[in-house]
Amino acid sequence: MNIAISIDIGGTNTKIALVNEEGQILRKTAISTWEGNSKNAFFDNLFSGINELVSPEIFHQIIGIGIDAPSCVPKEGIIKGASNLPLKGEVPIVDILGIKYKKPVFLCNDANAAALGEGEFGNAQGLKNFLVVTLGTGLGAGIIVDGKVMTGYSGLSGEMGHITAVKNGRQCGCGRKGCLETYISATGIKRNFLAELADSQVKSKLENLPLSEITTQKIAKAAEEGDIPSLKSFEIGGKILGENLANYVHLFEPEAIILAGGLATVGEILFTPTINALFENLLPNYIDTIQVLPSALGANEAALLGASTLVFNKK
Ligand SMILES: [Zn+2]
Numbered sequence: 001m002n003i004a005i006s007i008d009i010g011g012t013n014t015k016i017a018l019v020n021e022e023g024q025i026l027r028k029t030a031i032s033t034w035e036g037n038s039k040n041a042f043f044d045n046l047f048s049g050i051n052e053l054v055s056p057e058i059f060h061q062i063i064g065i066g067i068d069a070p071s072c073v074p075k076e077g078i079i080k081g082a083s084n085l086p087l088k089g090e091v092p093i094v095d096i097l098g099i100k101y102k103k104p105v106f107l108c109n110d111a112n113a114a115a116l117g118e119g120e121f122g123n124a125q126g127l128k129n130f131l132v133v134t135l136g137t138g139l140g141a142g143i144i145v146d147g148k149v150m151t152g153y154s155g156l157s158g159e160m161g162h163i164t165a166v167k168n169g170r171q172c173g174c175g176r177k178g179c180l181e182t183y184i185s186a187t188g189i190k191r192n193f194l195a196e197l198a199d200s201q202v203k204s205k206l207e208n209l210p211l212s213e214i215t216t217q218k219i220a221k222a223a224e225e226g227d228i229p230s231l232k233s234f235e236i237g238g239k240i241l242g243e244n245l246a247n248y249v250h251l252f253e254p255e256a257i258i259l260a261g262g263l264a265t266v267g268e269i270l271f272t273p274t275i276n277a278l279f280e281n282l283l284p285n286y287i288d289t290i291q292v293l294p295s296a297l298g299a300n301e302a303a304l305l306g307a308s309t310l311v312f313n314k315k
Helices: 039-053 093-101 110-121 186-199 216-224 228-252 262-266 268-281 302-312
Strands: 003-009 013-020 025-032 062-069 078-080 105-109 130-135 139-145 256-260 291-294
Touching (some): 003 039, 013 039, 025 302, 039 093, 110 256, 130 228, 139 228, 186 216, 186 262, 216 228, 228 256
Parallel strands (some): 003 062, 062 105
Antiparallel strands (some): 130 139
16 A cells, blocks of 8 residues: 655644545644744654654555645745744755655645645545635635646745735734735634724623633634624624635636635634625626535645645656
8 A cells, every 4th residue: 555644734733644545544643843942853753753653564655755834935845934833944844854764755835735635535526626725823725727736936826815905904924914814814813803892882702801812713602602793703804705715716717615724614604704705796707606615624634635645646
C-alpha cells in the first residue's frame, strides 16, 4: 500500500497524518506549533510526531510527504514571512524534510490544500470549477479552475481574506485596513460582536463576560438561542462574505462554493445571510448554476487530505 505523510501546519496546532490513496487517515497526531517557541523546537517536535506515526515497517510504504502551510511560497519550497508561526524569515521546509526522510516533499498553501481535499474526497467530487472558502482564525480561498488548483505565479493566489471589503475599515493584522477577514472569520465575528455591543441598545446574554472569555463558539451558541447581538454578528459577517463571493462568481463562474473550516460548522446562522447576500448581488445569468455547500470533510481534515493528494497526484 502506498502511504503519504500529510502535514497541516496551522497557527495553533500542526497536524500530522498517514493517509492512503483512498483518502483514509490511517494514523494521526498533532503537535503544538508554538511549543518551544523557536524554529528548532518546531522541527524537533515535528520529527518526533512523524517518528511516532512511522514505524520501520511503514517507512518503506511512504511514497512522499505533502505539506500545507500559511505564508508559504510553494514554487520555492519555503515558508516565508509567517507572522503566525514560529518560523521566522525564510524556512526551506521542503529541503529540510527531504534531507531528513529522503522522500519527495511537496508544499502548498493551506486553502489550496483544503480545495484539493474537497475536490478529491469531499463535496466537490466530480466538479471542475469551484471555490473553497476556509473560515478559521483567518479566511482563505482555494480556487479550482478547469479541474486544476489556481496557484498563481508562485503559489500565492487565494488570499481572499485580505481583499479590501470595506474601504478604510478595520485594522487588519496584515497592516492594511478593511480586509475581508476582519469582518468574517472567527476573529472577525468576535469583532462584529464587540462592535454590536458597543453600539446597540439591545442586551446580550454575553455582555457581562470579561472580554477574554467571549469566544466565537459562545457567540455562535448565543446566536442559536436567539441572542440578537450574536445573531447580528453573523448577519454582518455573512452579508459581507456573500457580497464578495458574488464578485468571485462573476470572475470565475464556479459551479459550487464550499464554506469550510471551523467557523462554517455553525451552519444556518452563517449560511443564510451569506447565500442571501450572494444571490442579491449576482447577475441573473449566474443564479441557476451556483450552489453554496458545507464541507463534507471534518473541519480539521480537508487540508490534511488535500496535502496527501500532492503526493499521490505527482507519483
Ligand atoms: Zn489583511
